[in-house]
Amino acid sequence: KTPTLKATAKSGGSALSWKKANGAAGYEIYYCYEKNGNYKNLKTTDKLTFTHTNAPTSKPCYYKVRAYKTVGNTKLYSSFSTVKKAAR
Secondary structure (H helix, E strand, O other): OOOOEEEEEEOOEEEEEEOOOOOOOEEEEEEEOOOOOOOEEEEEEOOOEEEEOOOOOOOOEEEEEEEEEEEOOEEEEOOOOOOEEEOO
């Protein structure tokens, strides 16, 4: 199941949160400074929240997240969430 992402700009970074995806072992968070740019892997976590503390304060940052589970030695991924902007 695809996670639903929330992104909020706050002092010192961006606060991200999403709801648990059934069967997920963890989540991969990606970011970019342009909505349609090349997203980079920011963090892999098993938590449902993350604070991007190094996000720049002078421009917006865009985020997307996907869930994964491991079957044998293979990671299976959900689709990416809708891209969310943490506006400054």
